[in-house]
Amino acid sequence: MEYILETEALDKKYKQFKAIDDLNMHIPKGAIYGLIGKNGAGKTTLIRLICGLQKPTSGKYMIYGIPNTDKQITKVRKRIGAIVETPAIRIDATAEDNLKEQYKILGLPSLDNLKDILKLVGLSETGKKKARNFSLGMKQRLGIAIALVGEPDFLILDEPINGLDPEGIIEIRELILRLNKEKGITFLISSHYLDELSKIATHYGFLNKGKIIQEISKKKLEENCRKRIEVKVNNMKECIYYLEENKLSYEIKNNGKINIYDMINISEFVVALSKRNCIIEEFNEKEESLENYYMNLIGGGSNV
Amino acid sequence: MYKLLNAAFFRLKKNKIFYFIIVIMMGMALFTLYSRYADEIKYIEYNLPTTNLKSTDRLLIDNVLIIGFLMSLFTSLFVGTEYSDGVIRNKIIAGHKRANMYMSNFILSVVVGVMIEIIYLLIVASIGIPMFGSIQIPVSEFLLILLDIFMMIVSYAAIFTFISLICSNITTSTVLCLLLTLAMMVIAVLQTPGDEILNMIPAGQAMQISWLAYRECANISILWIYSLGITLIINSIGIYIFNKKELK
Numbered sequence: 076m077e078y079i080l081e082t083e084a085l086d087k088k089y090k091q092f093k094a095i096d097d098l099n100m101h102i103p104k105g106a107i108y109g110l111i112g113k114n115g116a117g118k119t120t121l122i123r124l125i126c127g128l129q130k131p132t133s134g135k136y137m138i139y140g141i142p143n144t145d146k147q148i149t150k151v152r153k154r155i156g157a158i159v160e161t162p163a164i165r166i167d168a169t170a171e172d173n174l175k176e177q178y179k180i181l182g183l184p185s186l187d188n189l190k191d192i193l194k195l196v197g198l199s200e201t202g203k204k205k206a207r208n209f210s211l212g213m214k215q216r217l218g219i220a221i222a223l224v225g226e227p228d229f230l231i232l233d234e235p236i237n238g239l240d241p242e243g244i245i246e247i248r249e250l251i252l253r254l255n256k257e258k259g260i261t262f263l264i265s266s267h268y269l270d271e272l273s274k275i276a277t278h279y280g281f282l283n284k285g286k287i288i289q290e291i292s293k294k295k296l297e298e299n300c301r302k303r304i305e306v307k308v309n310n311m312k313e314c315i316y317y318l319e320e321n322k323l324s325y326e327i328k329n330n331g332k333i334n335i336y337d338m339i340n341i342s343e344f345v346v347a348l349s350k351r352n353c354i355i356e357e358f359n360e361k362e363e364s365l366e367n368y369y370m371n372l373i374g375g376g377s378n379v
Numbered sequence: 380m381y382k383l384l385n386a387a388f389f390r391l392k393k394n395k396i397f398y399f400i401i402v403i404m405m406g407m408a409l410f411t412l413y414s415r416y417a418d419e420i421k422y423i424e425y426n427l428p429t430t431n432l433k434s435t436d437r438l439l440i441d442n443v444l445i446i447g448f449l450m451s452l453f454t455s456l457f458v459g460t461e462y463s464d465g466v467i468r469n470k471i472i473a474g475h476k477r478a479n480m481y482m483s484n485f486i487l488s489v490v491v492g493v494m495i496e497i498i499y500l501l502i503v504a505s506i507g508i509p510m511f512g513s514i515q516i517p518v519s520e521f522l523l524i525l526l527d528i529f530m531m532i533v534s535y536a537a538i539f540t541f542i543s544l545i546c547s548n549i550t551t552s553t554v555l556c557l558l559l560t561l562a563m564m565v566i567a568v569l570q571t572p573g574d575e576i577l578n579m580i581p582a583g584q585a586m587q588i589s590w591l592a593y594r595e596c597a598n599i600s601i602l603w604i605y606s607l608g609i610t611l612i613i614n615s616i617g618i619y620i621f622n623k624k625e626l627k
Binding site for chain 1: 381382383385386389390393395460464465466467468469470471472473474475476625626627
């Protein structure tokens, strides 16, 4: 698999505090990678390292396969667009002037697609209105527009929906999906709004105390979280025969339990197993939200 | 570097502080000329010899004490906005080297300082020379004084760029720049002519240049060298620290 970003045993220490601790991460090309972690988990620190705002204490990261220790890393960063914490915009300038300055920073000779970018983020009608008078959602979209100058193929958005109203959240969500689909841009999005992230992410990285505790694809996560019946029986062989005969979807877990994913008639199931001398010792109906899944991963806690 | 300067000048064209300090410098030039004219009227009224009045060359250097304050205000606010708006992050992500970012801000500050000085000189010279006569000191000496003034501007730019880029908070850096300018001025006022410290701080140099009309100042041939030294040392330290700085 081709990765846009990889990290290997990345560490970042502030005096005695380890903000990033032996972090390993892999962002596949074309993914919308949701970086999930509670406040203080290290999301913004990680993004600052990737963007070159700070240097790792040890370990390394690679962007498009180029390690951060390579001099070429500054050139590779030109293919990245990012919003770190708050959108980096000139509040005393118009949306167009903000973009023009970014064109000059990047040394782009032509302003040809400036209007297209403004249209793409829905800011083409703002005219001479200064950014200070924009709503939070508009400022966020302007930040994304600036990040889009230079046609990056990797966008990093740090808490892009923080403080937005429902309408603003929908606008940002639709924009991210459109950019991913139409322009093939890979996204790294950090957030602690799990429900919102679950609507767009294709891959997840769960961050806790500076460590990635799990990386998982959306498909796999949905499998793990989907509604199921978890049973523990005294005769697993007979139980599996029954499930096979009835063509039911199931999975044997490491803890000796079986997850059954298809709908079953519980009475019939119990009677049928009983006839096969198979006694049900534990029976639980389970369905996990992304939030529960994360909480289970980090072993409880709050503030997610 | 060119890209950064291009972006900085694009921003400068729409910067209110830039136009504010230009207006202040123009006002200062016109006020200097008016004061000289008013003095002349009084001297004539009281039948006093007008030869004791300020010559045009003195008028041309009358602004040296104010330059530091205007540059501290401009540089701290203009450069400080890089942090407050977060645009400094865009430049790093765009792949610019920190040393280039530092130097582009320094160059911009120098250009603005030189620009306001030239505006002052042009106004005073274009009105002052026809009204109050030509420069009385030898041209070579006057050019040396101008070199000292421009190099003093360069050293001021180095000091204020250093503070504005090392201190991430725009309010703190603005207050620091203004207080430092004031402190340097107070230190300079407290010195007696010939003290070495007058050469080593831009405000001290400004003070010596402003004394030129009243007394001999043997230092005019070396002040620019001190400015060059100040600039090289501060820029080197500044780039070193800025390279190591953890940005947010």
